[in-house]
Amino acid sequence: MYQHIRTPAEGEKIRVNADFSLSVPDNPVIPFIEGDGIGVDITPVMKKVVDSAVSRAYNGKRKISWMEIYAGEKSNRIYGENVWLPAETLEAAREYVVSIKGPLTTPVGGGIRSINVALRQQLDLYVCLRPVRYFQGVPSPLKNPEKTDMVIFRENSEDIYAGIEWEAQSEDAKKIINFLIDDMGVTKIRFPQTSGIGIKPVSSEGTERLVRKAIQYAIDNQRRSVTLVHKGNIMKFTEGAFKNWGYALAEREFGASLLDGGPWMKLPENKGGIVIKDVIADAFLQQILLRPEEYDVIATLNLNGDYVSDALAAQVGGIGIAPGANLSDSIAIFEATHGTAPKYAGKDQVNPGSLVLSAEMMLRHMGWGEAADLIVRAMEKTIQDKIVTYDFARQMPDARKVSCSAFGEALIDRMT
Numbered sequence: 530m531y532q533h534i535r536t537p538a539e540g541e542k543i544r545v546n547a548d549f550s551l552s553v554p555d556n557p558v559i560p561f562i563e564g565d566g567i568g569v570d571i572t573p574v575m576k577k578v579v580d581s582a583v584s585r586a587y588n589g590k591r592k593i594s595w596m597e598i599y600a601g602e603k604s605n606r607i608y609g610e611n612v613w614l615p616a617e618t619l620e621a622a623r624e625y626v627v628s629i630k631g632p633l634t635t636p637v638g639g640g641i642r643s644i645n646v647a648l649r650q651q652l653d654l655y656v657c658l659r660p661v662r663y664f665q666g667v668p669s670p671l672k673n674p675e676k677t678d679m680v681i682f683r684e685n686s687e688d689i690y691a692g693i694e695w696e697a698q699s700e701d702a703k704k705i706i707n708f709l710i711d712d713m714g715v716t717k718i719r720f721p722q723t724s725g726i727g728i729k730p731v732s733s734e735g736t737e738r739l740v741r742k743a744i745q746y747a748i749d750n751q752r753r754s755v756t757l758v759h760k761g762n763i764m765k766f767t768e769g770a771f772k773n774w775g776y777a778l779a780e781r782e783f784g785a786s787l788l789d790g791g792p793w794m795k796l797p798e799n800k801g802g803i804v805i806k807d808v809i810a811d812a813f814l815q816q817i818l819l820r821p822e823e824y825d826v827i828a829t830l831n832l833n834g835d836y837v838s839d840a841l842a843a844q845v846g847g848i849g850i851a852p853g854a855n856l857s858d859s860i861a862i863f864e865a866t867h868g869t870a871p872k873y874a875g876k877d878q879v880n881p882g883s884l885v886l887s888a889e890m891m892l893r894h895m896g897w898g899e900a901a902d903l904i905v906r907a908m909e910k911t912i913q914d915k916i917v918t919y920d921f922a923r924q925m926p927d928a929r930k931v932s933c934s935a936f937g938e939a940l941i942d943r944m945t
């Protein structure tokens with residue numbers, strides 16, 4: 530029994546089988562977090578679009594029973610002050626296996642730590658999967674945006690992103706700095722009296738489970754290459770180790786062998802002959818603009834993956850249309866790449882595309898590909914009909930600018 534979560538009268542749980550495949554009933558209960566800021570705009574649109582797609586694809590034989598669960602500002606209103614991530618929210622995400630969420634606010638420079646990160650850590654959702662593809666007609670700063678077609682596997686549980694840090698001049702920061710100087714012989718902290726300190730854990734287990742998923746995805750989806758993106762020349766034992774562990778895993782578990790003497794590798798032909806390569810993160814960020822066609826599946830660390838996600842999203846039209854998923858071996862929480870865009874909150878203005886396409890990924894994950902296909906086709910048609918929200922409209926002078934909810938209606942009208 531939950532305290533504030535209302536279990537729908539109808540619907541059953543999705544179950545995880547011993548081999549991690551899913552048993553999805555025709556009427557699954559799907560938990561959702563509305564989200565802060567523009568969550569109130571995009572989440573209802575996403576639900577309506579998904580319900581229409583499911584109803585049209587399966588003629589009423591299948592139906593989602595939505596179950597609201599709480600996090601962020603709304604959970605403060607419901608559970609009381611300073612309850613940002615109730616225990617029963619985590620419990621429901623675990624129990625019901627597949628969920629979807631709107632964005633959640635994280636204050637800058639102080640205050641609470643990210644609830645988004647906490648959700649990923651506490652449920653061990655170690656893969657942040659963010660596909661980046663171009664929809665014909667979307668305005669882009671590139672001449673050939675269709676050449677950008679990548680799938681990002683961002684490590685989601687480690688790195689400097691884990692939030693292990695101490696504020697400058699705090700007792701804890703002093704303790705760590707003294708330990709580093711006195712016990713570890715560190716001489717490189719330029720201003721020890723006034724430095725904040727952050728810690729960057731990167732493990733072989735964390736790297737290997739992420740790179741394994743990326744390579745397996747590349748094999749299963751007939752992709753051409755997997756690129757390990759790192760800054761291993763500077764951060765040798767974290768980002769450099771990520772690269773080394775990634776290549777070693779490709780060799781050990783997938784039978785990769787050196788390509789032209791290395792360091793690049795190639796999988797055997799029976800595993801698609803996929804090339805495993807690496808690139809230093811700064812060079813990668815210029816090459817994705819100049820030669821995006823050279824990159825395909827990307828495996829990278831948490832912070833790099835955060836930066837790379839928004840940069841690649843911009844190449845194909847921006848974060849208004851950038852979907853994502855947080856995955857463990859069993860649990861999945863789908864969410865957009867963007868945040869709460871507070872200045873647009875409650876104005877029915879923003880693009881719901883990212884969350885709708887995150888839901889499209891969710892339907893595919895559930896094996897409901899027909900409903901997912903309807904959403905993709907509707908998105909293609911709506912954009913080709915030049916019906917767009919403000920973000921695209923400002924670069925498409927001849928387009929019809931519509932609200933967030935009207936864009937959702939336009940999608941539903943085009944589900945044929």
Ligand SMILES: NC(=O)C1=CN([C@@H]2O[C@H](COP(=O)(O)OP(=O)(O)OC[C@H]3O[C@@H](n4cnc5c(N)ncnc54)[C@H](OP(=O)(O)O)[C@@H]3O)[C@@H](O)[C@H]2O)C=CC1
Pocket residue numbers: 567631632633634635636645848849864865866867868869870871879880881882883920
């Ligand atoms: N997973 C999550 O829940 C995430 C949460 N956040 C949090 O969100 C908050 C705000 O972060 P911020 O850095 O402003 O980043 P946001 O992604 O929220 O917004 C940045 C800009 O991106 C554009 N944008 C974002 N979403 C949409 C959309 N749906 N449609 C059209 N345009 C969109 C807007 O651009 P323009 O102004 O040009 O119109 C917006 O001002 C922070 O607290 C941050 O921590 C951030 C990222 C992810």
Ligand SMILES: O=C(O)CCC(=O)C(=O)O
Pocket residue numbers: 633634635643644645646835838866868
């Ligand atoms: O948790 C946050 O507030 C930001 C997260 C983020 O930017 C992301 O995961 O892409």
Ligand SMILES: [Mg+2]
Pocket residue numbers: 835836838839866
């Ligand atoms: Mg981000």
